[in-house]
Amino acid sequence: MSFYSTQKLTLGFGASEPLLSDVTFELKSSHHLLICGATGSGKTTLMMALAGIIPKIMPNKNYAGQIALAGTPLSSLSSDALFSQIGFVAQTVEDQLWDLSVEDIIAFPLENRGVERSEIRVRVRDLMERLKLTELAGRRVLTLSGGERRMVVLAAALAPEPKILVLDEPTTGLDPAARQRLCTALAHAANTVDVVIVAEQDPIHLASITEHLAIISNGTLSQLQPLHTALNDTALWNDAGLLAPHRPARHSALQATGQELLTISKLRTKLTRASGCPVLDELDLTLCGGEVLGVIGRNGAGKTTLMRSILGLSAISSGNIALEGEAAEKWTTARRARSIAYVPQNMRQILFHMTLEEEVDFALAMGNNTESRDTILARYQLDHMGSLNPFALSARQQGQLGLACADASGAIIAIIDEPLLARDLEGRALLETFLNRMTQTGRAVMLVSHDLELVDDVSTRLAIVDDGHIPFDGTCREGWKSAAFGALNWPAPYKAVEEATS
Amino acid sequence: MTRLHDLNFFIKLAFAFGLMTVAWFAPNWQLGVSFAILCLLGLWVTKVPKLKSYMKGAGLLTLMVIASWMVNLLLQGTSVIEALTISAKMASRLVATTALFYFVMETSSPGAILAACSAARLPAIVTLVLSLTFGIIPMLRDEFERIADAQRARGMEIDNVSIVKKLRFALARGVPLLVQAIRTAHAISFSLTLYGFDLSRKRTTWRDVGLLVEPRMSWKDKTQ
Numbered sequence: 128m129s130f131y132s133t134q135k136l137t138l139g140f141g142a143s144e145p146l147l148s149d150v151t152f153e154l155k156s157s158h159h160l161l162i163c164g165a166t167g168s169g170k171t172t173l174m175m176a177l178a179g180i181i182p183k184i185m186p187n188k189n190y191a192g193q194i195a196l197a198g199t200p201l202s203s204l205s206s207d208a209l210f211s212q213i214g215f216v217a218q219t220v221e222d223q224l225w226d227l228s229v230e231d232i233i234a235f236p237l238e239n240r241g242v243e244r245s246e247i248r249v250r251v252r253d254l255m256e257r258l259k260l261t262e263l264a265g266r267r268v269l270t271l272s273g274g275e276r277r278m279v280v281l282a283a284a285l286a287p288e289p290k291i292l293v294l295d296e297p298t299t300g301l302d303p304a305a306r307q308r309l310c311t312a313l314a315h316a317a318n319t320v321d322v323v324i325v326a327e328q329d330p331i332h333l334a335s336i337t338e339h340l341a342i343i344s345n346g347t348l349s350q351l352q353p354l355h356t357a358l359n360d361t362a363l364w365n366d367a368g369l370l371a372p373h374r375p376a377r378h379s380a381l382q383a384t385g386q387e388l389l390t391i392s393k394l395r396t397k398l399t400r401a402s403g404c405p406v407l408d409e410l411d412l413t414l415c416g417g418e419v420l421g422v423i424g425r426n427g428a429g430k431t432t433l434m435r436s437i438l439g440l441s442a443i444s445s446g447n448i449a450l451e452g453e454a455a456e457k458w459t460t461a462r463r464a465r466s467i468a469y470v471p472q473n474m475r476q477i478l479f480h481m482t483l484e485e486e487v488d489f490a491l492a493m494g495n496n497t498e499s500r501d502t503i504l505a506r507y508q509l510d511h512m513g514s515l516n517p518f519a520l521s522a523r524q525q526g527q528l529g530l531a532c533a534d535a536s537g538a539i540i541a542i543i544d545e546p547l548l549a550r551d552l553e554g555r556a557l558l559e560t561f562l563n564r565m566t567q568t569g570r571a572v573m574l575v576s577h578d579l580e581l582v583d584d585v586s587t588r589l590a591i592v593d594d595g596h597i598p599f600d601g602t603c604r605e606g607w608k609s610a611a612f613g614a615l616n617w618p619a620p621y622k623a624v625e626e627a628t629s
Numbered sequence: 630m631t632r633l634h635d636l637n638f639f640i641k642l643a644f645a646f647g648l649m650t651v652a653w654f655a656p657n658w659q660l661g662v663s664f665a666i667l668c669l670l671g672l673w674v675t676k677v678p679k680l681k682s683y684m685k686g687a688g689l690l691t692l693m694v695i696a697s698w699m700v701n702l703l704l705q706g707t708s709v710i711e712a713l714t715i716s717a718k719m720a721s722r723l724v725a726t727t728a729l730f731y732f733v734m735e736t737s738s739p740g741a742i743l744a745a746c747s748a749a750r751l752p753a754i755v756t757l758v759l760s761l762t763f764g765i766i767p768m769l770r771d772e773f774e775r776i777a778d779a780q781r782a783r784g785m786e787i788d789n790v791s792i793v794k795k796l797r798f799a800l801a802r803g804v805p806l807l808v809q810a811i812r813t814a815h816a817i818s819f820s821l822t823l824y825g826f827d828l829s830r831k832r833t834t835w836r837d838v839g840l841l842v843e844p845r846m847s848w849k850d851k852t853q
Contacts, residue, residue: 180823183822184819184822184823206822207825207827210822210823210824210825211825215823221812221816222812222815222816222819222820223816223819223820223823224816224820225739225764225768225813225816225817225820226738226739226764226765226767226768227738227739227740227743228738228740228844228845230740230835230836230845230846231739231740231743231744231835234834234835235820235824236823236824236825237833237835238743238747238832238833238834238835239821239824239825239826239827239830239832240825240830241830241831241832241833242833243833244833244834244835247833247834247835248835248846251835251846252846255846261848264845264846264847264848265844265845265846267738269768269771283824287825438782439781440778440781440782459781459786459788459789460778460781460782461781461784461785461786461787461788462786464781464782464783464784465784469782469783471779475805475808475809476775476776476779476805477779477780477782477783478805479776479779479780479783479801479802479804479805480804481804489783489784490783490784492784493784518804518805518808532783536784
């Protein structure tokens with residue numbers, strides 16, 4: 128008998144065609160299901176329905192069909208009964224967080240249900256130790272990195288010991304070590320959790336803890352199939368608009384580099400660590416025209432501070448920053464922005480105009496690009512959307528707008544922080560369009576990411592940040608074999624694929 | 630002195646109300662101003678975060694209060710000296726009040742307020758209202774600063790410009806701030822439902838709550 132089932136589930140937002148239809152599957156107790164699909168295929172909507180959030184918390188115009196847990200329709204359960212049995216981690220974890228501390232967030236579901244203090248403390252301690260969150264004790268969650276927030280929300284989902292765990296792209300923003308901790312935690316949770324359903328764009332990271340696969344394509348969910356055999360089926364992934372897990376490694380061709388655009392020497396920040404040491408100390412780095420510099424490092428290594436220091440958002444106590452040979456450490460952030468375009472992970476943070484056209488016009492006002500606004504919008508597939516409010520766009524479309532604005536600004540350097548849009552074929556193509564435009568015109572890109580396969584695919588050079596320094600700076604091929612990378616104890620890109628399918 | 634930050638929210642609140650009463654009943658401007666200065670010194674001694682920003686705001690408030698009272702009293706025929714003393718007395722009351730509640734707001738996280746309310750076995754609705762009222766203001770202020778950084782990073786020169794331009798750019802932050810406020814409200818309401826918050830059920834807390842509220846879980850002492 129199935130433990131969890133969906134029957135002819137239909138979801139949509141009132142358009143003529145539903146987003147997803149006829150979603151039917153059954154899971155037995157102890158089954159772990161991986162659902163893959165391209166951006167915009169309906170993954171998040173489906174995951175919300177599977178968690179009961181649609182329609183219990185959020186209405187859905189085309190909702191039809193039934194989901195049952197141990198034979199009981201979810202619709203017949205009260206909110207409290209439902210969400211004490213189903214743990215959920217949203218793709219945008221910020222939707223589940225507010226200004227509480229790490230311990231508060233993890234304990235919140237238990238406190239609300241009146242669990243005794245001693246019991247709450249035992250569970251919170253256990254989860255924080257297991258997920259290696261003890262160093263974050265007392266921190267307010269909104270001050271954490273995206274990856275750290277995700278681990279905290281996962282701990283909160285596990286705290287009430289749910290029967291079902293529904294995770295929407297849980298590896299987003301996690302470094303490889305954190306992904307490993309996530310897998311370990313999910314394997315451990317199997318003692319109490321009966322069913323785990325995970326949505327991801329890249330199947331590799333969670334291949335070790337899921338045995339069934341279903342793919343969203345053409346408005347429906349495929350039949351369940353064994354994951355490990357599907358990993359080798361390149362056509363299956365490409366047809367669904369996804370990067371095939373078994374794609375060959377694709378080292379970016381070395382290009383002749385142009386003039387030095389950015390020179391950082393002996394950089395030391397005012398911002399210090401708990402130990403009193405500067406977050407960045409005596410750091411040297413250069414960036415030349417035509418380069419795509421991949422920057423990697425564990426959470427807290429100093430990557431964000433490096434970006435902020437270059438942008439002028441984080442004060443430095445000594446050292447030099449030069450742009451095209453001109454000393455820039457005294458320049459205001461706004462003046463630096465004429466040379467450096469910034470594309471953050473969360474674009475909402477840097478949008479402040481009422482329409483896409485105004486956003487691109489503002490970038491064009493930097494005066495370094497003579498193209499028309501419409502040409503730029505069309506290049507990033509945002510034509511016919513110019514009059515829309517940027518906040519009405521999906522996260523993916525906001526990422527496209529970020530690239531469009533960076534392109535429009537004509538800046539000589541672009542800093543891209545964790546481009547999540549590059550996780551499927553279409554998004555990857557858009558990112559590559561941007562990178563090509565930058566490098567072919569003698570400009571440069573600094574790409575900060577935990578996605579080692581992406582870094583390996585598109586970077587011409589690799590820098591590893593660790594403990595405020597750059598212990599490795601060279602080609603990717605050398606980088607994956609370097610002592611600095613070895614010290615991270617992460618699997619090299621594409622090695623994870625080999626391990627998952629061996 | 631930062632241990633004072635961990636005082637139980639209700640003790641801080643009672644303390645602030647008590648001292649505010651003293652400020653408002655100060656018999657003359659000299660005592661009122663002295664008391665306001667003491668309150669400001671108290672903020673400095675207790676290392677309240679973001680004091681510089683508060684001082685800017687308090688300075689602006691003082692000027693506005695003094696100016697408006699002066700105009701009002703002078704129009705009514707009061708002498709300049711007398712108008713100045715009354716204005717100073719009124720301004721000192723407001724400065725003392727805002728300083729005291731700035732201390733409460735800035736040193737009480739929503740989590741610490743939730744814990745204090747839960748330990749006092751207050752109804753869930755009171756718990757929620759108090760933690761949101763005191764918790765959301767610092768959160769939105771931080772968001773306002775983050776958006777300003779984003780504007781700078783996009784090339785808006787918002788620092789070395791005239792006050793009129795500064796105000797215009799500050800207004801431009803309104804749109805993302807409003808969006809963020811709506812998102813925050815959505816996140817709070819979503820997480821309350823998802824995590825089983827029920828108005829008819831009294832909450833418990835993981836924190837040790839007494840005169841002080843435990844700020845974080847310690848791994849030095851493994852006992853519960």
